[in-house]
Amino acid sequence: MQDFELDPRLAQDTFPVGRTAGCQLLLMDDSRYPWLILVPEIPGVTELHELDNTTFDQVSLAIKSISRELQAITNACKMNVAALGNQVPMLHVHIVARQQHDAAWPGPIWGHGEAVPYSEPQRQQLMTELAERLLTP
Amino acid sequence: MQDFELDPRLAQDTFPVGRTAGCQLLLMDDSRYPWLILVPEIPGVTELHELDNTTFDQVSLAIKSISRELQAITNACKMNVAALGNQVPMLHVHIVARQQHDAAWPGPIWGHGEAVPYSEPQRQQLMTELAERLLTP
Numbered sequence: 001m002q003d004f005e006l007d008p009r010l011a012q013d014t015f016p017v018g019r020t021a022g023c024q025l026l027l028m029d030d031s032r033y034p035w036l037i038l039v040p041e042i043p044g045v046t047e048l049h050e051l052d053n054t055t056f057d058q059v060s061l062a063i064k065s066i067s068r069e070l071q072a073i074t075n076a077c078k079m080n081v082a083a084l085g086n087q088v089p090m091l092h093v094h095i096v097a098r099q100q101h102d103a104a105w106p107g108p109i110w111g112h113g114e115a116v117p118y119s120e121p122q123r124q125q126l127m128t129e130l131a132e133r134l135l136t137p
Numbered sequence: 138m139q140d141f142e143l144d145p146r147l148a149q150d151t152f153p154v155g156r157t158a159g160c161q162l163l164l165m166d167d168s169r170y171p172w173l174i175l176v177p178e179i180p181g182v183t184e185l186h187e188l189d190n191t192t193f194d195q196v197s198l199a200i201k202s203i204s205r206e207l208q209a210i211t212n213a214c215k216m217n218v219a220a221l222g223n224q225v226p227m228l229h230v231h232i233v234a235r236q237q238h239d240a241a242w243p244g245p246i247w248g249h250g251e252a253v254p255y256s257e258p259q260r261q262q263l264m265t266e267l268a269e270r271l272l273t274p
Contacts, residue, residue, distance in 0.1 A: 082219035
């Protein structure tokens with residue numbers, strides 16, 4: 001099997017939270033929204049529907065669980081879950097906690113203004129909580 | 138069980154293709170992109186992760202199958218699959234066939250310019266093909 005290597009554009013904009021369900025879980029470095037990206041570690045796949053049935057089920061359940069937990073952690077009024085990939089084709093799923101007072105509400109977050117990086121302590125605290133709550137052992 | 142009634146904003150912007158996997162399948166009246174919306178007929182649900190396991194599996198498989206077939210029909214270079222719902226909370230999943238020459242590429246389609254309605258014959262032809270290819274008997 002071909003080795004999986006994270007797309008450098010995804011790597012550049014994110015911090016790794018950990019691995020779960022055969023995927024890398026990444027935190028976007030944008031403090032405007034709690035914004036996670038789930039990347040199945042399968043080389044060459046660009047569409048959710050290209051996953052084989054077993055992997056598709058595994059990834060779908062991970063999306064469900066992460067979305068539920070991230071909403072609980074953030075008390076978000078709405079979750080946004082999306083596989084787009086127009087700019088970075090490597091299959092990746094956005095799981096974003098939205099608030100009615102966030103920077104882009106009620107519009108989509110993609111392409112909206114400039115990212116506001118986390119401070120180091122803010123990011124460390126969030127990533128610890130995310131790893132504890134979102135990663136299945 | 139409470140009766141399901143489609144949100145009037147979804148009804149207003151779309152045409153019904155049919156029903157599949159316990160969902161309504163709708164075509165957005167915007168000829169700039171082949172844009173489907175899948176709506177599980179479950180009153181009061183706003184998040185994918187709120188679906189019970191059986192329904193979640195059923196809806197996920199429908200998303201997979203519709204995305205694959207819509208890409209095959211349209212020869213799209215990329216599919217966009219998203220559950221957002223910031224403006225219309227009723228759970229609905231966008232399944233959109235993107236092309237590198239479409240109106241919003243490579244940006245997201247939501248909030249981009251004005252919809253361009255289908256002509257009647259164009260819409261009839263597309264809806265017939267969609268119903269034949271996307272609806273499981």
